Every structure is written in C-alpha cells, then in structure tokens.
Amino acid sequence: MDAADDLTPLDPAYKTLLRVQLAIAALILLAAATIAEVAIPGWTGVVWLPALAVAAYALIRVPLRRYHARGYSLAGERLRVARGVIFRSDTVVPFGRVQHIDVGQGPLERVFHLATLTVHTAGTHNASVALPGLSHGDAVAMREEIRAAIRRDTR
Amino acid sequence: MSEEAGNDALRTDPRTFAVRAIAMLGQLVLPIIVGAFAILDKGDLGDLLLYFVPLVLVAGGGNLLFAYLRWTRLTYTVGDTDIRVESGVLSRAARSVPYERIQDVSLEQKPLPRLFGLVEVRFETGAGGGDDLSLAYLRESEGERLRELVRSRREGPGASAAPTGEDELAQANTAHLLYAMSPRRVVTFGLFEFSLVVVAVAAGVAQQFDFLLPFEIWDWRGWRDISDWRAWGDQLSGPGAWLAGLGIHAQVLGALIAALALLLIGVASGVVRTVLREWGFRLERTDKGLRRRRGLLTRTDLVMPTHRIQALRVRTGMVRRLFGFHALKAVSLASDSGSANHDAVPFGRMNEIARVVSETGFALPDESSDWHRGAPAHRIDAFLLGLAAMLVLSGIALALGHWKLAIVPTILGGGAIAFDQFLTWHWTRHALDRDRLYTGRGWLAPSMTIAARHKLQSVELVQHPLARLRGYADVRFGLAGGNLRLRGLSVAEAERVRAAVLDSMAANDFSQIGEATPTGC
Known part of the structure; x- marks a missing residue:
C-alpha cells in the first residue's frame, strides 16, 4: 500500500492551498503564543520559540508531506x-x-x-x-x- | 386538495378517526386527573361543574375535531409510478415515493387498530431518520392490496426482473413455511433475554420503597460497627428487632431471597417482552420474498425482498450458544433507518438457520471454505499495548509501596489479555468464495457475516502508524445498511481480498445493483 504506485498526484497548487490554510492556523497559534509570552514573566522566547518552530514545520514540511501522501x-x-x-x-x-x-x-x-x-x-x-x-x-x-x-x- | 385527475385520491379508513380519538383520549387521562386534583383540591361541587366538566368537554371535543380534520385532510393517491400522500390540517405536506425506491412494505397492527381490523402500512425506502412513508390506518384487505400493487408495479414495465430475483419468480405463489416458533420456543427464547438493565431498574425502584422498612436502612452510622451486635440491635430496635434476632443464617437467606427475586424479575421481564414481540413468529417464502409475521398484541407483517438483502448476519450469545441457539438477521438498506428490525430467525438451531439462508440465495460456509486469519503481529501488538498499560498500573502500585498488589495487573491482567487476544485471533477469520465474503469474529459469542461480494459499495484499506510499521491493515467495506470490516490482515492478504472483491463488483451488471440499492441513479 504505497502512495507512489501508479497514483496521479494532485494539482501542485494544492500545496499552496494547504500552506495558506496552515498559515491561518499558525497565525492563531502565534497570537496565542504572544499572549502567553506577555502573560508569563521570565525569559523572552520561552513560548515564542517553540511556537515558531511548530509554525515553521507546519508551513514548510506538512504541506509537502500531505501533498505527497495524497x-x-x-x-x-x-x-x-x-x-x-x-x-x-x-x-x-x-x-x-x-x-x-x-x-x-x-x-x-x-x-x-x-x-x-x-x-x-x-x-x-x-x-x-x-x-x-x-x-x-x-x-x-x-x-x-x-x-x-x-x-x-x-x- | 390538489390531486391529479385520473387517479383517485383515497382516504384512510373512517375508523382511523375513532382509533385516533380513543388513543388521544387515552393520553388525556393523565392531564385530566392532574387537572381534577388541582381544581377539586380546595373547591366544592360547584367548582366541579363550573370548571372541570367544561375543561374535559373542551379538551375531548377539541381532540375529536382535530382527529376528524386530520382524517379528512389526509389523502393518498396510488399513481402509475409513485404513491403520493398529502396531509396536514394547517400546513400541507405532499410526499411522493416512486415504486422503485420502496424497499419493502410492512404492515403493523397495534392492539387497538387490531380490534377494528385496521393496519398501518409502512413503505420503507431506506431514507433513514424515520422519514419513511406510512399510512395509518387502512383496512387489512386494502393494506394487502397496496402491498401487492407496489410489488407488481415495481416489476412492471421498465423494471426488468433482477437476475437474482429469478428464482423467486420461478417459485409458485404458494407460501412456503421456512421457520416458525412454537410457544415453547418463544418462552425458551425469553429465558435467554434476561436483561441486567431491568434488574438494575427494579433494584432502584425497590430502593425507593425503603420507607416501608421500620428502620433507617441507609443510615450508615447505625451500621458502622457491624461486629458490635448491640449497635445493630439498636439500629433495628422496635419492629425491626426480630430481624437482628434471626441470626446470621436467616439474614444470609434473606439476602439470597432478595437477589433471587431481582433475578426472577429480570427473567420474567425478558420472557414477557419476548412473548409480546415474537409470539406466533412465522417466516415464509412467498413469491415476493421472505414474509415475516409476529407479535402478540402488536402484529407486524413484513416482507423482505430477497434480492434486496445485502448480507446476512448469524449471531449468538454467550449462554444461548451452549444450548445451540443462534440468530439470523438480514442486512438491507431498510435496516439503515433503524425502525425496521430484520430478524429472520431470532432464535433457532443452526439447521433451521441453514434452511433460511439457502432460500435467500446465500450459503453458509462449509468444510471447503478457505479460511484466513489476521496477521499475528496485529494481535501481538494489541497484547503488548495492553501489557504496557498493566505495567503502568503495577508501577503505580509499586511506587505506592504495595508490591503484592503490583503483581496482580501484570500477571493476571497480562495473562487475561494474552488469552483473549489469542482466542480472538483464532476465531477472527474470513473466507472468500465465488460470490460471497464470509467473516467470523468473537470467541465468547461468535458472530458471522455473509456478504454478497457484488453488492458491496466500496473498499478501503486503513493503516495506523503501528500497522504500517508492522505490515498489517484493516479492510473496510461499504455495505448498504451495515458495517463490514476485516481487522489486522497482513498487507498482502488485505490487497488480495480487495482485488478479489473489486473484481466481482466490476464484473457485475449495474442494473442488478440498481435493483439492490434504492438510489441507483
């Protein structure tokens, strides 16, 4: 059950679509992270950096993987x-x-x-x-x- | 009313109005009693005449009027291609159901209409959500006529007889008894329909009557020191004192009697429910399909067209299995709606079931069946996951310092899981033959599904991450009116099953499928 075997890939624009959809989710995540960052005293970036990493992964890697899985x-x-x-x-x-x-x-x-x-x-x-x-x-x-x-x- | 010319708009039987009015009055009894209490509570006879009698008259009269209006405003038209029903007093609704979409026609007689010789005719379309078309109430003969009509129209011009239906056309009009339940069998069936829910409810109700006891049974303070007989004696002082004086044996006996009484209630309610539902059960082979009649007070009469049956399920229970009893159920689109119960043989021996199965064009698996089991890796993984959970429990017990307790989950729980998974692996199996797919599952109460390969709708292979790592997959089939899945097959076997089923789906002529599915294009 491999995705590769004689399956037609989807339209490449779908990657961009996924990216836009994920970007909206990432924006919400980052907004929440910003609020948490302000609310929690301590080092700057303790919430921001992980959130940024997740957002970057979601924007760069996830659309590609999803696209190739379908x-x-x-x-x-x-x-x-x-x-x-x-x-x-x-x-x-x-x-x-x-x-x-x-x-x-x-x-x-x-x-x-x-x-x-x-x-x-x-x-x-x-x-x-x-x-x-x-x-x-x-x-x-x-x-x-x-x-x-x-x-x-x-x- | 806007019925078309040519076809007459018919009304339901006039006595419908009487039945409905009586039923409505029955519902009114309780509110009237409540109202009577409210008015008579502080009033006198004058109030009774002034308020109560007019109230009853208005409520009753209003009901009668409404029942009458509803009856006059409900008409049905038997057209060339469909049945149309127009109804509603204030807001009108018109519904039309084409004959080809009618899965089966069932006749139901509740006790009251039965007295009048009336039936409720229900046209099952498999639409789901209880949105089936029903006509209440018609004369018995009219119900029969409609059923015949739907059947003949369905097979009339345009609708070529389905290939799978040819055997039923070849059969003469004579009804051929396939299976019937004797009163004794019905009662035996009832004994197995023991319901724990009823027992729980009965126990709960019994609790509500604790005020009848001459002492405070739930006052835990009085029971705190069980070993202190004097304290117990205090609790049961007065009229309850003799209970304490009876001694331990009598008390245990009392508890036993209480448990037995609850058990008896559970068994008796099972018998009563089953007798009400299954009395006079008859399953016949007619030219229209399988015809089932049953019920003591509410008689139902259902015809399941044979070619509409998508799959058969053979089930049993943990206990009844030991006595050799099984149940047979048909899966068809009409069972989607949930309102229809398609038990073909609710409680019978395997040879009785085999006879019915062969009449439906299906067959039970035999010795030549090529059974396959799931991938052992699937069951091993399930065992390991269960064991991991047990180890966590043991770890918690150890952390709390109860090392003896820590043994229990790992040894006993792990052992039970291993036992269960092995037997489940052994009894979960599937086989393919030319036309059918057999699946069996469960070891305590084994069940089996026999599906027609060409009547399946879709095939899906599903893998979760662990399954991908270990090389197994689930196969899920789209079955009209039910679920069908094979769990944890090796990928090669899953692909073999999928390819085989897809081939037989493709090889099949679509007209037959259109016949088998209600919404076929």
Whole structure:
C-alpha cells in the first residue's frame, strides 16, 4: 500500500492551498503564543520559540508531506483515493457504485482554481468519498467520465 | 386538495378517526386527573361543574375535531409510478415515493387498530431518520392490496426482473413455511433475554420503597460497627428487632431471597417482552420474498425482498450458544433507518438457520471454505499495548509501596489479555468464495457475516502508524445498511481480498445493483 504506485498526484497548487490554510492556523497559534509570552514573566522566547518552530514545520514540511501522501487513480473504471500521512487510508469505489457526484469549491479553493470531487455511494461506511486538491477543470472532467460510465451501465 | 385527475385520491379508513380519538383520549387521562386534583383540591361541587366538566368537554371535543380534520385532510393517491400522500390540517405536506425506491412494505397492527381490523402500512425506502412513508390506518384487505400493487408495479414495465430475483419468480405463489416458533420456543427464547438493565431498574425502584422498612436502612452510622451486635440491635430496635434476632443464617437467606427475586424479575421481564414481540413468529417464502409475521398484541407483517438483502448476519450469545441457539438477521438498506428490525430467525438451531439462508440465495460456509486469519503481529501488538498499560498500573502500585498488589495487573491482567487476544485471533477469520465474503469474529459469542461480494459499495484499506510499521491493515467495506470490516490482515492478504472483491463488483451488471440499492441513479 504505497502512495507512489501508479497514483496521479494532485494539482501542485494544492500545496499552496494547504500552506495558506496552515498559515491561518499558525497565525492563531502565534497570537496565542504572544499572549502567553506577555502573560508569563521570565525569559523572552520561552513560548515564542517553540511556537515558531511548530509554525515553521507546519508551513514548510506538512504541506509537502500531505501533498505527497495524497493521490488518486481512475484506472479500470474505479476511483481510488489514497490519503493520510500518519493514518493512511486507501479507498476504491467502482464507478458502477457511485450514486451521485459533487464538485465543490470553497472560497480559498476558488482563488487557486481548485475543486473537491465527492462521490456518494449507498454504503453505510464510506457513504461519501471526497477528493480535494484537483484543478477545477480536472474535477469537472472526472465527473463527466464517471457520469458517462454510469449512464452506459444503466442503459 | 390538489390531486391529479385520473387517479383517485383515497382516504384512510373512517375508523382511523375513532382509533385516533380513543388513543388521544387515552393520553388525556393523565392531564385530566392532574387537572381534577388541582381544581377539586380546595373547591366544592360547584367548582366541579363550573370548571372541570367544561375543561374535559373542551379538551375531548377539541381532540375529536382535530382527529376528524386530520382524517379528512389526509389523502393518498396510488399513481402509475409513485404513491403520493398529502396531509396536514394547517400546513400541507405532499410526499411522493416512486415504486422503485420502496424497499419493502410492512404492515403493523397495534392492539387497538387490531380490534377494528385496521393496519398501518409502512413503505420503507431506506431514507433513514424515520422519514419513511406510512399510512395509518387502512383496512387489512386494502393494506394487502397496496402491498401487492407496489410489488407488481415495481416489476412492471421498465423494471426488468433482477437476475437474482429469478428464482423467486420461478417459485409458485404458494407460501412456503421456512421457520416458525412454537410457544415453547418463544418462552425458551425469553429465558435467554434476561436483561441486567431491568434488574438494575427494579433494584432502584425497590430502593425507593425503603420507607416501608421500620428502620433507617441507609443510615450508615447505625451500621458502622457491624461486629458490635448491640449497635445493630439498636439500629433495628422496635419492629425491626426480630430481624437482628434471626441470626446470621436467616439474614444470609434473606439476602439470597432478595437477589433471587431481582433475578426472577429480570427473567420474567425478558420472557414477557419476548412473548409480546415474537409470539406466533412465522417466516415464509412467498413469491415476493421472505414474509415475516409476529407479535402478540402488536402484529407486524413484513416482507423482505430477497434480492434486496445485502448480507446476512448469524449471531449468538454467550449462554444461548451452549444450548445451540443462534440468530439470523438480514442486512438491507431498510435496516439503515433503524425502525425496521430484520430478524429472520431470532432464535433457532443452526439447521433451521441453514434452511433460511439457502432460500435467500446465500450459503453458509462449509468444510471447503478457505479460511484466513489476521496477521499475528496485529494481535501481538494489541497484547503488548495492553501489557504496557498493566505495567503502568503495577508501577503505580509499586511506587505506592504495595508490591503484592503490583503483581496482580501484570500477571493476571497480562495473562487475561494474552488469552483473549489469542482466542480472538483464532476465531477472527474470513473466507472468500465465488460470490460471497464470509467473516467470523468473537470467541465468547461468535458472530458471522455473509456478504454478497457484488453488492458491496466500496473498499478501503486503513493503516495506523503501528500497522504500517508492522505490515498489517484493516479492510473496510461499504455495505448498504451495515458495517463490514476485516481487522489486522497482513498487507498482502488485505490487497488480495480487495482485488478479489473489486473484481466481482466490476464484473457485475449495474442494473442488478440498481435493483439492490434504492438510489441507483
């Protein structure tokens, strides 16, 4: 179960998107650290430095690792979605089992022209499988491909 | 009312109104009694006539009026492709359910409607959240007619008969009894339905009646020095003194009798609940699928279309297993809503279950089944994690200076965990055959799931960090109406299972799946 094997990587802009999302979280963290720094008497930097290190790690390393952990494949009329740095999961949904398809765009995703493709199945577990970080054009193309496969199957 | 021309908008049976009014009056009894107490408490007969009688009349009359309005404003239309129900007195609601989306039709008779010969018809769509369409109440014959109609419309023009459904079409119209519970079997079943919750509740209620005791049983000060018999005697002074005078044997006997009484309540409540629910249990093979009827006061009549069954579960309990009793349950989308209980054989011998299983197009595993177990590493890790927790406990005990106590968690706890993990490993297994996936788990009360491979919706491989390090993975399947997972398989085995299941999913014609799932495109 390696991420590398014949999986299509996500759109590179997804790294930037993750970075922006994490930067917002990092800003909140740093703000909290600043308050703590002011409130706690003692050496300067006792809270600041660890917080800064965490923020730097989150901004530099985490987006890359996440990006590389994720991937998808449409081979053999199946949608395969791999994700997770620490907890890995690898989901396969045959096109024939897709009940309906969503292509969603959040405000940040719109800025980077990205989209999230979500397929819904009838299963209780994995009732919906989301694939974020696709370029909007790709997501729409994938939706059409899956939809065409369903229509052909249904006759 | 805005029903379309052509199809008649029908009303429920007029007696519905009577049943509803009686039921509503039943609910009103308590408020009326409370009201009566409030008014009569300090009033006289004049107040009674002035306030109470009009109150009852207004409340009762209002109820009757409302029940009548509701009855006149609820209509249903049996269309060509769907059933439409329009309802509501002030705010109107119209709901339409296409025939193809109806999972099964169940008829339910609560005691009161049963007296009038009425049924509640429920159309289960698997929508979940109790949002199923139901019609209360119709004449029994009308309920039967609707059920037949839904069935024939579903298989009418456009809806080609499902390939898995062909055997049921081949079967004649005759109902073929698959399984029935004799009164004796029902009572036996009830004995196993012993509920600790009921016992706890009964004990709690008994506690509420301690004021009947002639002494303060919960006054701990009086009991402080148990060894001091005189103090005990003081506590039980007066009417309770004879209790102290009975001697230790009689007291132990008394405690035993109390425990037995609670136990008896637990058993009796289990029997009563089971008899009410399962009385006259009959499972039949009809051309529509499996038909189940049961209930003493509330009769239910449910048809589970065979081709809608996604998986079967065979379960048992710790104790009933020793007597050779198991239960069989069907997993279908309708079981998502939780309202429907799809027990096919709630309490039966394995050969009885095997007969029902074979009728549903599934099969029990046999000797030729190729069973596989999970990766030992998974269970070893679980054991080591448990042992680590026990060691922490021992460490705490040691730090507090109780070295004898420190032995207990590590030796006993560790031993128990090792025992449990080994047996769990041994009994958690899975097998694949051409059409089905078998999974078994549990050693105290083993359960087994038989899933149709081609009816699974998705496959997911999950690994946590430890699993990645040690090379095992969980496989989770998307099953319509239930959960299905294999824990701690070696990565190679997990991938083999996934590939095999995905192949049989892909090989299957979609129309059949569309038939098997309610929302198939």
